[in-house]
Amino acid sequence: MLILEKRPSPSRFWQGATPVLAVALTMIAGGVMFAILGKNPFEAIRTIFWDPVFGEFAWYFRGQLLVKAGPLILIAVGLSLGFRAGIWNIGAEGQYIMGAIFGAAVGLAFYPASGWFIFPLMVLAGGFGGWLWAMIPAILRTKFRTNEILVSLLLVYVAQSILSSMALGALRNPEGGGFPGSRNLSQYPAAANPEIIAGSGMHWGVVAAFIAVIAAYVLLQRHILGFHIRLAGQAPRAARFAGVSPDRLVVLCMGISGALAGLAGLFEVSGPAGQISIDFASGYGFTAIIVAFLGRLNPLGILLAGLLMALTYVGGDNASTNLGLPSASIQAFQGMLLFFLLAVDLLSNYRIKFLLKERA
Amino acid sequence: MFRRTLLGTAAVALGLSLAGAAFAQDKLKVGFIYVGPVGDGGWTYQHDQGRLAVEAEFGDKVETVFQENVPEGADAERVLTQMALGGADIIFTTSFGYMDQTNAVAAKFPDVKFEHATGFKREHPNVSTYDARFYEGRAVMGTIAGHMTKSGKIGYIGSFPIPEVIQGINSSFIHAKKINPDVTISVVWAYTWFDPAKEADAAKALIEQGVDVILQHTDSTAPLAEAAKTPGVIGFGQASDMTEYKPSPRVSAIIDNWAPYYIKRVGALLDGTYEQSAAWEGIAGGEVEIGEITDAVPAEVKAAAEKMRDDIAAGTYHPFTGPINKQDGSVWLADGVVAQDGELAGMNFYVEGITGDIPQ
Numbered sequence: 244m245l246i247l248e249k250r251p252s253p254s255r256f257w258q259g260a261t262p263v264l265a266v267a268l269t270m271i272a273g274g275v276m277f278a279i280l281g282k283n284p285f286e287a288i289r290t291i292f293w294d295p296v297f298g299e300f301a302w303y304f305r306g307q308l309l310v311k312a313g314p315l316i317l318i319a320v321g322l323s324l325g326f327r328a329g330i331w332n333i334g335a336e337g338q339y340i341m342g343a344i345f346g347a348a349v350g351l352a353f354y355p356a357s358g359w360f361i362f363p364l365m366v367l368a369g370g371f372g373g374w375l376w377a378m379i380p381a382i383l384r385t386k387f388r389t390n391e392i393l394v395s396l397l398l399v400y401v402a403q404s405i406l407s408s409m410a411l412g413a414l415r416n417p418e419g420g421g422f423p424g425s426r427n428l429s430q431y432p433a434a435a436n437p438e439i440i441a442g443s444g445m446h447w448g449v450v451a452a453f454i455a456v457i458a459a460y461v462l463l464q465r466h467i468l469g470f471h472i473r474l475a476g477q478a479p480r481a482a483r484f485a486g487v488s489p490d491r492l493v494v495l496c497m498g499i500s501g502a503l504a505g506l507a508g509l510f511e512v513s514g515p516a517g518q519i520s521i522d523f524a525s526g527y528g529f530t531a532i533i534v535a536f537l538g539r540l541n542p543l544g545i546l547l548a549g550l551l552m553a554l555t556y557v558g559g560d561n562a563s564t565n566l567g568l569p570s571a572s573i574q575a576f577q578g579m580l581l582f583f584l585l586a587v588d589l590l591s592n593y594r595i596k597f598l599l600k601e602r603a
Numbered sequence: 604m605f606r607r608t609l610l611g612t613a614a615v616a617l618g619l620s621l622a623g624a625a626f627a628q629d630k631l632k633v634g635f636i637y638v639g640p641v642g643d644g645g646w647t648y649q650h651d652q653g654r655l656a657v658e659a660e661f662g663d664k665v666e667t668v669f670q671e672n673v674p675e676g677a678d679a680e681r682v683l684t685q686m687a688l689g690g691a692d693i694i695f696t697t698s699f700g701y702m703d704q705t706n707a708v709a710a711k712f713p714d715v716k717f718e719h720a721t722g723f724k725r726e727h728p729n730v731s732t733y734d735a736r737f738y739e740g741r742a743v744m745g746t747i748a749g750h751m752t753k754s755g756k757i758g759y760i761g762s763f764p765i766p767e768v769i770q771g772i773n774s775s776f777i778h779a780k781k782i783n784p785d786v787t788i789s790v791v792w793a794y795t796w797f798d799p800a801k802e803a804d805a806a807k808a809l810i811e812q813g814v815d816v817i818l819q820h821t822d823s824t825a826p827l828a829e830a831a832k833t834p835g836v837i838g839f840g841q842a843s844d845m846t847e848y849k850p851s852p853r854v855s856a857i858i859d860n861w862a863p864y865y866i867k868r869v870g871a872l873l874d875g876t877y878e879q880s881a882a883w884e885g886i887a888g889g890e891v892e893i894g895e896i897t898d899a900v901p902a903e904v905k906a907a908a909e910k911m912r913d914d915i916a917a918g919t920y921h922p923f924t925g926p927i928n929k930q931d932g933s934v935w936l937a938d939g940v941v942a943q944d945g946e947l948a949g950m951n952f953y954v955e956g957i958t959g960d961i962p963q
Contacts, residue, residue, distance in 0.1 A: 300688045307681050407794055411764060411962045422765050427703055515677035517703060521763060521794055522675050560682055563670055565689065570640065570672040 247593040257591035258539065264590075265583040266551075272583070273576045282566050290565060291558035291576070304557055306444025310515050311553035313449035314339070314507035316546055318531035320455045321503030323540040324462075325496035328475040332497055334380065334395030335504040336528025337402035338373035342505020343512035344409055345372025347425060347519045350434030351414060354426060361433040365509060366447075373505015374498050376402065381497035385490040391497065403524060410521045425519040428512060436514035448510025452549075455503060459542040472496065504528060537584060555580060633657060633869055634691035635669040636682060638698035639797040645822030645842035646796060646859065647671065650697045650720075652843075653861035660866045664873060675700025683708040687715045693872055695865065696720065698796065699765060706730055716877065718868060721767055723948060728879055733864055736885030737767065738774040738947070739915045740857035741818070742922035743893050744839050745775035746911050747855060748816040749782025750904040751837055757788045758809030760819040760826055762796050764961045766950040768820045773954045774922045775818055778911070780956060788957055789814060799825035810836055817852075827853050837899065844894040855908070856894025863889050883944065886916045923947065928955035 270292070274284030295304035318335050325332050332338075346369030353361050380394035414425040428434045439445050463469035475482040475492055483489070507527065516523055534552050538544030559573035635654050639647035654667050668691065673682050679701050686694055687708060693716040696705045702722040709717040709727045717730045725732055748757050757779055761768050772790060779786045789812060791805040802821045806829035809817055817838040819826045824845050830836040830852035840848070840856025864882060871877040884890040893912050896905045914920035925936030930953040936942060953961060 300685075303684065303688060310677070310681075408962070422699075423763060511677070515680070517677075520676070520700065522700060525674055525676055525678070556678075557681070560670065560673075560678070561685055564634075564668050564682065564686060567668070570670070 244598050246596050246598055247589070248596050250592055250594055253591045254594075261587045261591055262537070262547075262584060264587050265580065268583040268587070269576070269580045272579050276572060276575065276579075277568065280568065280572060282568060287562050287566055287568065290562040292554060294561060295554060295558045302442065304561075306438070306442055307557050308550060308553045309444035309449045310446070311556055312549040313446070313452045314511055314527045315531050315534045315552055316452040316549035317448065317455055317507040317510075318500075318504045318528055319534040319538065319545045319549060320452070320459045320542055321500030322531060323535045323538070323542070323545060324459065324472055325500050326476075326535060327463075327540050328472040328492055328496055329479065330493050330496045331392045332377060332380070332395050332500045333392050333532065334377070334397075334399045334402075334528070335500060335531055336524060336526065337395070337399035338376045338501040338504035339508040339511075339528040340399075340402040340406050340524050341376040341508070342369040342373035342502075343508030343516075343523060344406065344414070344519060345369055345375075345505065346509030347428060347512050348409075348414060350428055350431065350513065351425060353433065354431060357433045359433075362436070362513070365434060365513065366506065369509025370502040370506045373508065374502040376505070377497045377501020378494070381494045385493055391493070395497075399528070406519070406523060407521050410519050410523070414519050416518075423521055427517045429514060429517040434513055436510050446510065446514045448507060448514060451506055451510065453546075456542045456546050463542070468495070504531075533581060537581070551580075630663070631661075631665045631693070631869065631873055632689075632691045633665050633667045634686040634689075634694040635667065636673050636679065636686070636694065636696045636698075636701060637669060637671040638673060638675060638700070639822060640671050641669070643797055643822050644824050644845060647697070647822065649843050649859045650695070650861055653865040656862035657865045657869050661869060661873065665869060673701075677704075680704040680708055683717075684711070687712040691715060693718065693869065699763075699767070716872060723881075725879065725881065731868075731880045731882070733868075733880075733882040734767070735859055735861075735890040736883060737857060737859075737891060738770040738922055739885040740891045740893060741771040741774035742778045742915065743908050743911050744818055744855065744857065745778030746782060747839075747896070747900060747904060747908050748775065748818065749779035749786055750907065751854070751900065752779070752783065752786060752816045753835070754813045754815045755783060755785045755787060756812065756814045756816075757786060758806070758812070758814035758817045759788055759790045760802060760805045760809070760817065760821050761790050761792045762820045763794060764792060764951075766948060769950045769953070769961065770947055771818075771820055772957070773950070776957055777927065777954060778922065782907075790957075790959060792962060793821050795821065797822045799823040802826050803829045806830060806838075824848065840894050846894075849895075850897035851899035853894075853897070854899050855896045858892040858894050860890055860892050886912060887918060929953070930955055930957055 270288050274288055277284045277287040295308060322332055322335055346365040349368040350361060350365045376398060379398060380391040383389040383394055384391045410423045416424060416426045436446050471487045471492060474485060475487055512519060534545060534548045538548035555577050562568050563570050563573055635650060637647040637650060641647055641651040654669060657665060658667055670682050673679050675698060683704055695718045697720045699721045702719060702724050705717050705719040706724050706726040709730045713729055719732050721734045722732050759772050776788045789809060791809060793801050793805050795801055802823050803825040806817055806826035810833050815836050817826055817830055819841045822842055827838045827845060827848040830838045831848060836852055837854050838852045840853050842859050844856045844858055845853050896908055921941045923942035925940040926938045927936045929935045932955060
């Protein structure tokens with residue numbers, strides 16, 4: 244029979260190998276599913292994983308991978324700091340929305356003026372909006388011991404309602420013929436967040452994501468705060484003896500993740516999305532939670548995980564159009580990837596043993 | 604900087620789209636972008652029926668591709684670009700929220716024709732718009748509702764407070780009130796085109812308020828399923844016939860029939876007579892059909908509804924004919940005056956007698 248034996252410490256080999264194994268297993272299981280749907284599984288897998296990066300139109304899709312991965316990485320890096328310390332900010336989606344609203348409001352307030360200072364002000368406002376929204380669960384937790392998981396999650400729905408009301412009211416385009424939605428910021432040069440190099444997909448949000456990855460890496464490896472974060476997650480009692488204030492850590496981690504989510508929202512609303520609209524929120528804040536864990540809460544891992552997630556979205560859409568695959572099958576495929584990642588994760592903490600005899 | 608990036612991208616895209624067109628000479632490639640799944644049984648299902656009708660009509664001369672569940676945001680631009688790169692000659696974007704994306708992608712692919720449903724922006728010569736006069740169908744539904752309600756309370760599940768939906772609410776109410784002067788209408792905003800759970804909640808809330816006729820401007824069958832649980836509550840099929848709820852609660856339906864328009868436009872492109880246009884057809888043009896009125900409705904009510912339908916089709920009656928006052932009591936249309944299309948296209952007010960505010 245098979246038994247699982249806990250490893251004394253997680254296996255470094257399997258920690259690196261499980262994501263690769265999971266992708267391979269997903270390709271096999273997904274291929275079987277596509278075959279059952281009557282499509283050529285090799286063509287489907289190639290369309291999802293190969294074509295966006297190396298195919299005929301890769302010059303366009305590589306950029307789109309960055310556009311899709313940028314906000315995921317930016318948010319996930321922020322979340323990973325809190326997650327490492329056992330602080331669960333589940334409401335990044337709400338902070339993302341509020342960052343977009345704050346930033347867009349500043350930009351729209353200046354319309355149609357021009358000036359180099361407008362976009363930097365919007366960036367500050369975006370980060371502030373996300374930070375502010377994250378401070379609500381942070382302060383409620385430190386003052387009243389509420390559960391930050393619930394409060395931050397429920398505030399997402401509040402943010403969505405505010406978003407609808409902004410798109411219909413205060414931020415509505417006065418020249419929009421009564422239709423909901425703000426002016427298109429990407430068509431307002433002083434507030435736009437365009438591609439820095441044409442066709443590269445590289446906008447300021449992607450740059451910010453790369454900077455965040457590097458900063459988080461340095462913070463965790465070299466800075467005392469990074470040490471406190473790791474300590475609080477691995478040994479809360481020891482952390483307290485070492486003089487780490489749990490409340491201060493909550494405020495810091497929630498604040499950083501909120502501000503980064505807010506920045507992601509600002510860069511999205513002034514760039515790829517272009518406007519505040521009722522359905523501006525596209526779930527990046529929730530998907531980023533998956534990306535954070537996929538990347539094992541490690542900044543470099545998150546970078547790769549964000550790009551992989553983006554690949555399944557971009558490639559999945561291509562497969563859906565080009566091969567006529569139902570979009571539900573693409574979602575199932577993405578689900579398989581997460582399932583296998585979590586399943587094979589077992590191997591890094593446990594060892595599988597074959598027992599020939601029943602134990603007495 | 605922005606202009607330069609745009610031109611750079613356009614130049615690359617132009618080169619490729621020309622190459623793509625040369626390849627696809629033998630078959631016309633027709634693309635469709637859907638906001639919901641093709642199996643939604645409503646809006647998207649009907650557009651997909653139109654796509655199948657194009658295939659049936661032109662056979663080997665056309666090839667169709669589609670992408671379902673495309674969010675109305677940055678993703679739509681990528682999916683549109685991908686279709687155009689893939690050699691599509693004409694692309695139908697079948698939801699209001701694709702408006703800016705359709706125009707943005709059209710600028711980069713001047714040789715591809717774009718057709719945007721229910722929008723009003725035609726910023727480039729290769730963008731056309733098309734819509735249907737759903738408010739004509741609402742006049743028929745309102746007539747039935749006015750006859751059938753016993754509680755005098757009609758419920759309306761609105762999707763988004765945009766002119767198209769407000770036209771429907773006003774038209775339903777005006778015609779119900781003509782039959783029953785005491786009738787009131789309650790509007791619940793779902794802020795979605797397709798979300799069975801939200802739609803069911805909205806229907807449940809309306810029924811609990813004593814509503815016994817439910818109209819919906821959302822695309823799923825969930826409100827009818829909810830109505831079926833309470834005897835005496837009726838509703839109408841929306842976008843498609845929704846026959847599985849016959850004879851009651853579904854007593855009739857507004858059916859969107861896009862096939863004639865799609866066949867006309869694709870045919871024009873095939874024989875070289877294609878021109879930019881802004882189409883807005885109704886019952887007379889066959890784009891809005893009234894689904895079979897079942898025997899759950901008394902014969903005289905059925906006759907009244909059918910007369911309304913036939914009068915509109917014949918052009919002898921316009922659903923917005925004065926005297927009609929606005930909600931605040933001011934005169935909108937004097938006696939005998941008919942609303943102009945321009946006024947309807949930007950409608951952002953309720954008519955007199957409707958309580959509540961349009962979300963601002």
